[in-house]
Amino acid sequence: MTDAANSGRVGADRPPVILYEEVVKRYGGFVALNGVSARVHQGEVVCLIGPSGSGKSTLLRCTNALEAIEGGRIVFEGQTLPTPALAAPVRRRMGMVFQNFELFPHKSALENVAIGPRTVLGTAKAEAEEKAQALLVKVGLADKAASYPSELSGGQQQRVAIARALAMEPEVMLFDEPTSALDPETVGEVLNVMKRLAEEGMTMIVVTHEMTFARRVGSWVVVFDKGRVVEEGVPKQVFEQPREQRTRDFFSHLSWSG
Amino acid sequence: MTDAANSGRVGADRPPVILYEEVVKRYGGFVALNGVSARVHQGEVVCLIGPSGSGKSTLLRCTNALEAIEGGRIVFEGQTLPTPALAAPVRRRMGMVFQNFELFPHKSALENVAIGPRTVLGTAKAEAEEKAQALLVKVGLADKAASYPSELSGGQQQRVAIARALAMEPEVMLFDEPTSALDPETVGEVLNVMKRLAEEGMTMIVVTHEMTFARRVGSWVVVFDKGRVVEEGVPKQVFEQPREQRTRDFFSHLSWSG
Amino acid sequence: MLEFDFSPLVESWRFLALGLSVTLGLSAAVIVSSTVLGVLVGVGRVYGPRWLRLALTFYVDSMRAVPVLVVLIWTFFAFPLAFGVTLPPLAAAFAALTVHVGSYVSEIVRGGIESVRAGQMRAALALGMTTSQAIRQVILPQAAIRMLPPYASIVTMTIKETAVSAVIAVPEFMRSSEVVSSQSLRPLEVYTVALVVYFLLMFPVARGVDRIYRRLAHLGRS
Amino acid sequence: QEPPAPGQSPRIDNIRKSGVLRVGMLANPPWLFENTTGGSQRWEGPAWVLVNEYAKRLGVKIQEVAVSNDTKIPVLPTNQVDLTLAPVAETPERLAVVDFVLYSKQSLCMFGLASNERFAKAKSIDDLNDPSVTVAYLVGAAQEPWVKERFAKAKQRGQITSNVVPVDEIIARRADAAPVNTFAWIALSRKVKGLAVLPKENNCQDSNEKSQPVGLAVNKNEDVYRDWLRKVADGMSGPLRTEELRVINDKM
Amino acid sequence: MTYDWSVIWQYRGALLSGVGTTILLSVLTMAIALPGGVLVMLMRRSPIAPVSWLGAAYVEFFRNVPAILLVYWTFYVLPIVAAIDIPPFTTGLLALALSVTAYNAEAFRAGVGSIRQGQWNAGLALGMTRSQTFLKIVLPQAVSRVVPAIANNWVSLFKNTSLVSVIAVGDLAYNAMQIRSQTYRILEVLTALAVIYWALGFPQAKFVDWLQKRYGVKE
Numbered sequence A, B: 001m002t003d004a005a006n007s008g009r010v011g012a013d014r015p016p017v018i019l020y021e022e023v024v025k026r027y028g029g030f031v032a033l034n035g036v037s038a039r040v041h042q043g044e045v046v047c048l049i050g051p052s053g054s055g056k057s058t059l060l061r062c063t064n065a066l067e068a069i070e071g072g073r074i075v076f077e078g079q080t081l082p083t084p085a086l087a088a089p090v091r092r093r094m095g096m097v098f099q100n101f102e103l104f105p106h107k108s109a110l111e112n113v114a115i116g117p118r119t120v121l122g123t124a125k126a127e128a129e130e131k132a133q134a135l136l137v138k139v140g141l142a143d144k145a146a147s148y149p150s151e152l153s154g155g156q157q158q159r160v161a162i163a164r165a166l167a168m169e170p171e172v173m174l175f176d177e178p179t180s181a182l183d184p185e186t187v188g189e190v191l192n193v194m195k196r197l198a199e200e201g202m203t204m205i206v207v208t209h210e211m212t213f214a215r216r217v218g219s220w221v222v223v224f225d226k227g228r229v230v231e232e233g234v235p236k237q238v239f240e241q242p243r244e245q246r247t248r249d250f251f252s253h254l255s256w257s258g
Numbered sequence C: 001m002l003e004f005d006f007s008p009l010v011e012s013w014r015f016l017a018l019g020l021s022v023t024l025g026l027s028a029a030v031i032v033s034s035t036v037l038g039v040l041v042g043v044g045r046v047y048g049p050r051w052l053r054l055a056l057t058f059y060v061d062s063m064r065a066v067p068v069l070v071v072l073i074w075t076f077f078a079f080p081l082a083f084g085v086t087l088p089p090l091a092a093a094f095a096a097l098t099v100h101v102g103s104y105v106s107e108i109v110r111g112g113i114e115s116v117r118a119g120q121m122r123a124a125l126a127l128g129m130t131t132s133q134a135i136r137q138v139i140l141p142q143a144a145i146r147m148l149p150p151y152a153s154i155v156t157m158t159i160k161e162t163a164v165s166a167v168i169a170v171p172e173f174m175r176s177s178e179v180v181s182s183q184s185l186r187p188l189e190v191y192t193v194a195l196v197v198y199f200l201l202m203f204p205v206a207r208g209v210d211r212i213y214r215r216l217a218h219l220g221r222s
Numbered sequence D: 001q002e003p004p005a006p007g008q009s010p011r012i013d014n015i016r017k018s019g020v021l022r023v024g025m026l027a028n029p030p031w032l033f034e035n036t037t038g039g040s041q042r043w044e045g046p047a048w049v050l051v052n053e054y055a056k057r058l059g060v061k062i063q064e065v066a067v068s069n070d071t072k073i074p075v076l077p078t079n080q081v082d083l084t085l086a087p088v089a090e091t092p093e094r095l096a097v098v099d100f101v102l103y104s105k106q107s108l109c110m111f112g113l114a115s116n117e118r119f120a121k122a123k124s125i126d127d128l129n130d131p132s133v134t135v136a137y138l139v140g141a142a143q144e145p146w147v148k149e150r151f152a153k154a155k156q157r158g159q160i161t162s163n164v165v166p167v168d169e170i171i172a173r174r175a176d177a178a179p180v181n182t183f184a185w186i187a188l189s190r191k192v193k194g195l196a197v198l199p200k201e202n203n204c205q206d207s208n209e210k211s212q213p214v215g216l217a218v219n220k221n222e223d224v225y226r227d228w229l230r231k232v233a234d235g236m237s238g239p240l241r242t243e244e245l246r247v248i249n250d251k252m
Numbered sequence E: 001m002t003y004d005w006s007v008i009w010q011y012r013g014a015l016l017s018g019v020g021t022t023i024l025l026s027v028l029t030m031a032i033a034l035p036g037g038v039l040v041m042l043m044r045r046s047p048i049a050p051v052s053w054l055g056a057a058y059v060e061f062f063r064n065v066p067a068i069l070l071v072y073w074t075f076y077v078l079p080i081v082a083a084i085d086i087p088p089f090t091t092g093l094l095a096l097a098l099s100v101t102a103y104n105a106e107a108f109r110a111g112v113g114s115i116r117q118g119q120w121n122a123g124l125a126l127g128m129t130r131s132q133t134f135l136k137i138v139l140p141q142a143v144s145r146v147v148p149a150i151a152n153n154w155v156s157l158f159k160n161t162s163l164v165s166v167i168a169v170g171d172l173a174y175n176a177m178q179i180r181s182q183t184y185r186i187l188e189v190l191t192a193l194a195v196i197y198w199a200l201g202f203p204q205a206k207f208v209d210w211l212q213k214r215y216g217v218k219e
């Protein structure tokens, strides 16, 4: 990656938290990631955008070592990621938020947030729940601690999921289309929480179709297509002067203007 | 409804195709529709907007006599709607498009479009399929006639669903959030088909969260909240100078501006 | 047309009640043990290494193929020949029914586990849990709730199968009924009552579990 | 009779060592009657008297092992019991597998519904050997080979159950006639109305049909053990007969 | 104990005829219980309360009694209380069909219930009547979802035919018991019985798994 490619990139002087080097991922014969190189610096909010099936979710899952890669490598804090079977210690240092929330339906909101520290770090129940309550306050759900996921709206569920990931005090947060399964009216509440996180300096990788968010909160935008990085840059440049035809195609599909 | 309330309404001079008079619908103790009065004139594109749970889908289901109402009445072409058990003849004169497409998974695209005329009108197979093919061409799916729903993208499925409803040559089309289950990139293709329909003069009731569509294609906008009509008017007025606080609240939730 | 005479049943009520208590006890014991076995086998079939999965699949499919009657008699007679240890009828029935019912439980466990979305496993792993922590804390509790309705059928099936153990003379309800019928020479009355008793035993179980399930279902819906 | 000295019979040595005599139990009145209506004693009848005597002489306890019609013979070769107390009749087929210790005998009668035309018109047991008649029997019981031979021309229905008398077959008119032993007939005629029996003379008590010895069974090829059991049984023939009559009169 | 496996060969005729009866009984039972299951399922779905109540009662009763007692009762008690006389094979068939019908009805009900309300609405919205929607839209989809459950019922049925041996129908289990009572070769006969059931049942179980993979509900 040339310095020119990083022009205007905030924090590019700092060492990368995550570094992708020619990452290749296949499913059977299908190549989902076809040589992806990119980097994420501390404090950055990197937004991944691109058409459906282009490999964005796959990249996030590989980042969290939920799936093994077939080629290249992913370096997290200077260390190459281990295979999925050995990755538990690495995963606890990354928080992940899923499109379908994936809250644990048999646990209350508070227990969902507390279960990570309790199970993984062995934190005492009282301490874990106290911290969990504080996180629920932070995402604006102080009064929903005792509710079960089935009793919460989509937006509320997703905010619990964010609190759950934060409970492990991760060094980086990975978001996979966190608002695309939400009612249009509850999208905002989740984006607000994410924006606040970004302002606090959390390093974040966000797969999203919310262009307003990418434009206003993202500090770096990476455009994906067919398992490759097509273009990257600061939001202003990517959205206003996309260099690549494929980026322009993507934008033209995205917003309907009749 | 006063004439003032219809100011600027195109086609308000023509007799209404559908007339709602104080419609009440309850689910157990819950009041889903709480005295809804409204009208739809021939050739109009009426857009229903409003928060989740406000009763928009319920109104559409009642319009199609899929559910019985507990109070008031719905008049279609001068005739009060019968109870659901007797409504088959009325339903064949309305087309309905659902959020989840609801294509018949065991039938090909062509058969999905042809099954209505075949079963309900007793049209001969050859004739029904010829017409179905023409409709598939119209929605831009000439080459997908033999595909099964599972082989189609969301946008393609929804276009087949529209063709299926059109096959009955309905006098009015009802759309219930036709794009909210779609990938952001395929929303446009469905909205384009709907726009073309509107331009051909089809009377349409559209429940939607696509404000661009409502603003540009809708000829009349009705804002719902808690089972009631809060405000209605031409799109320009409703979007740019909403009279009601609740309408403004709704808009402010809808578009995230960080 | 003959008259019915239910007096032998009334006179022998203590004997029959004893048989009923054996039926209940044996059913309960078999349900507990086959649940343990079924969970182990079910989890092994989903998460185990390949050789284990193949072995367990063979066991489960064999049990599905052979009538419980045959398993039961086989256990009773083959066990002493193979191991030189005689099993009293009750122990033989317990072992045979556990092995048989356990295979059915394992199928339910496997179905329950597989019906939990893959995303739940990912979410647990993403928190830094190990696979076994994720299975215990996240997957199995949800699977358990989803398993309730088929599990109710397993409970009733177990009660029915204990009746078959009368052939190796386990002193349970079916056997007591046989004894009373053969000594009182009133088989029709005895078996009619047995039919009703079994129904009264099983019906509340099925309904009760159903009711519990309806209350808990939302906790298993991810 | 003193039990054989140690070393003569491995079976007896084992019984002594373990301190229990394992006994296969299945009610079959009057020889072995199971008390199902409460009362102090679970078992009564000559078989029970006899086995208690064995246990006393060996100085061991009785361990009951429940058996069914299906298992009463096979438990012997598989060594699940030391003897099958459940009263069994001696038949050539069984003799190929087990040895008997006999202390009583039985004969069979044929019973049927008095209102059943096919049964009512039969004057003797021979008349039942007719293609229009259906004869029921218990599969695995001593009567099975006899029925097959004696009623070769009749239709036959074998019932698989732990019943002693296939009374349900008769009442439900599934069969026209079925065997019953002379003792069971007394009880049967008292408890179920509307039945008739052949031979009619003396209410069938003098029947000589399928007269056969009844007793207990032990595994084959254990002659010392078997012979000692037989000697004890022979020595007790008087008390055993008394107990048999008592059960017939009091219990059946 | 010594083994004498020659008895199996000696009695092969009886064993084979038992296999024949077992298969015939299973096939006929299913042939009745499939339409029967649909019928009871329709009863349960009926808007007329007593009819749906009757359907539910039927299912609950037959699922909650041991089949062995059911067979016994139909054969011995029914002729007395109802004064009807049915031959053994027919009785076995009837008892099994009654019970499998209940299980099939539940399978069909689950299948029909698993079809989203939206599919009903889509059919009705085209102007179809309820019965047209049911026949053309819901039932065809339900059938393919039900195939694995029905196949499972079939495998259970195949094993449960052994229960009719109590009323002396010459199925595989009954004939094996007869051979056993004539030869006292219990272990040989039972082993042969287990092997025959296994050889017939194992492929069926595998086939059910395949069906499940192919047609199972995925949503």
Ligand SMILES: Nc1ncnc2c1ncn2[C@@H]1O[C@H](COP(=O)(O)OP(=O)(O)OP(=O)(O)O)[C@@H](O)[C@H]1O
Residues within 6 Å of the ligand: A027, A030, A032, A050, A051, A052, A053, A054, A055, A056, A057, A058, A059
């Ligand atoms: N487990 C899997 N097995 C096989 N193919 C897979 C698997 N997971 C993903 N793929 C394929 O890999 C490609 C990339 O998928 P991915 O989910 O990463 O796309 P995406 O960019 O996140 O798309 P979307 O916006 O729809 O979520 C897709 O074509 C998908 O079909």
Ligand SMILES: Nc1ncnc2c1ncn2[C@@H]1O[C@H](COP(=O)(O)OP(=O)(O)OP(=O)(O)O)[C@@H](O)[C@H]1O
Residues within 6 Å of the ligand: B027, B030, B032, B050, B051, B052, B053, B054, B055, B056, B057, B058, B059
């Ligand atoms: N079958 C039903 N039984 C009970 N309550 C129902 C039923 N259908 C709808 N409701 C309730 O009626 C209210 C209105 O529902 P409706 O689906 O019409 O809302 P909507 O405006 O379409 O919302 P959305 O934008 O989420 O689709 C909701 O609160 C819903 O919970």
Ligand SMILES: [Mg+2]
Residues within 6 Å of the ligand: A056, A057, A058, A176, A177
């Ligand atoms: Mg994705």
Ligand SMILES: [Mg+2]
Residues within 6 Å of the ligand: B056, B057, B058, B176, B177
């Ligand atoms: Mg809706």
